Amino acid sequence: xxxxxxxxxxxxxxxxxxxxxxxxxxxxxxxxxxxxxxxxxxxxxxxxxxxxxxxxxxxxxxxxxxxxxxxxxxxxxxxxxxxxxxxxxxxxxxxxxxxxxxxxxxxxxxxxxxxxxxxxxxxxxxxxxxxxxxxxxxxxxxxxxxxxxxxxxxxxxxxxxxxxxxxxxxxxxxxxxxxxxxxxxxxxxxxxxxxxxxxxxxxxxxxxxxxxxxxxxxxxxxxxxxxxxxxxxxxxxxxxxxxxxxxxx
Numbered sequence: 001x002x003x004x005x006x007x008x009x010x011x012x013x014x015x016x017x018x019x020x021x022x023x024x025x026x027x028x029x030x031x032x033x034x035x036x037x038x039x040x041x042x043x044x045x046x047x048x049x050x051x052x053x054x055x056x057x058x059x060x061x062x063x064x065x066x067x068x069x070x071x072x073x074x075x076x077x078x079x080x081x082x083x084x085x086x087x088x089x090x091x092x093x094x095x096x097x098x099x100x101x102x103x104x105x106x107x108x109x110x111x112x113x114x115x116x117x118x119x120x121x122x123x124x125x126x127x128x129x130x131x132x133x134x135x136x137x138x139x140x141x142x143x144x145x146x147x148x149x150x151x152x153x154x155x156x157x158x159x160x161x162x163x164x165x166x167x168x169x170x171x172x173x174x175x176x177x178x179x180x181x182x183x184x185x186x187x188x189x190x191x192x193x194x195x196x197x198x199x200x201x202x203x204x205x206x207x208x209x210x211x212x213x214x215x216x217x218x219x220x221x222x223x224x225x226x227x228x229x230x231x232x233x234x235x236x237x238x239x240x241x242x243x244x245x246x247x248x249x
Contacts, residue, residue: 003053005029005078006228007071009061009119010088012039014188015138018217019085019224024052026225031074033059034088053078061088061115071122080130083228084123086116087138091190097151105152112156113163120167124176132175134228137164139182141243150194157182161239168237177236179227184243185214210245 006023010016011032020032024047032047032054034040040056047054057073059066074081092108093101116137127133142150143157161180168178185191185206191214195202206214223242226232241247 003027003029004082005031005074005080006083006085007031007033007074007081007123008085008087009033009059009070009115010086010138012036012043014190015183015186015217015220015224016085016087017043018221019087020047020054021050022218022221022225023083024050024054027051028083029078030054031057031070031077033057033061033070035060061086061119062110064118067115067118067122071126075126081123081126082133084119084127084133084135085138085224085228086119086123086135088115088119089138091150091153091194092156094150094153094194096149100152108152108156109159112153113159116160116163120163120178124167124171127171127176128174133171133177135167135171135176135178136224136228137178137180139164139180139239141182141184141241141247143180143182143239144241144247164239165237172236177233179232179235179237180239181220181224181227182239182241182243183215183220184209184241184246186220187214187216208246208249209243210249213244215242215244 006028008020011020012034030052044054044056057070059070090111093104139160140157142154143161147154164180171178
């Protein structure tokens with residue numbers, strides 16, 4: 001059986017890295033991208049030790065020329081693009097809405113919204129040509145509820161949810177599924193930054209999660225693998241909250 005070709009943006013740390021490792025362990029062809037050459041080449045080498053055919057392509061998802069070359073490279077390396085995980089993202093500058101700047105809005109939306117849109121634009125072109133594919137966008141519980149002190153990030157993730165739904169309607173006509181995975185708090189450096197690296201503030205935040213803890217990056221990665229896989233062929237246009245029960249309260 002031919003192994004799928006998987007592209008992961010923002011793959012060098014956190015959820016993206018865990019997802020790349022999980023796909024590699026399944027023997028997939030894995031193309032990882034990010035903005036840092038040395039870390040990217042190191043990750044690709046690590047993935048190859050796990051049995052994957054893996055390559056790193058340096059790319060900034062907010063730059064369309066980079067994105068176009070990234071998808072072209074993935075297809076030229078492995079013949080097709082079966083799965084794309086659009087994970088690249090940033091929380092931007094947090095703080096009250098009264099302190100937000102146009103610069104922060106542009107920077108946050110450039111990565112989270114424009115980056116997701118450009119990635120899907122070129123991924124879907126490749127997938128439309130081959131007649132199949134699965135795209136998973138990384139949203140957040142901040143794409144479903146408001147979060148005080150994170151208005152710009154919240155707005156950007158609500159936009160990702162809208163892009164996912166619209167792209168799913170377009171992709172359905174030519175066999176491409178588009179879904180989102182929306183993590184709650186995950187034990188990453190982003191969570192530490194979000195709570196100001198204050199352990200008592202983090203504990204208070206996590207006490208509001210029904211399961212009383214943050215997710216691990218591996219738990220999010222396993223959900224991404226399922227949503228992207230042939231085990232979820234009737235799932236499209238959905239956003240799966242992996243949040244310990246936070247959004248059901």
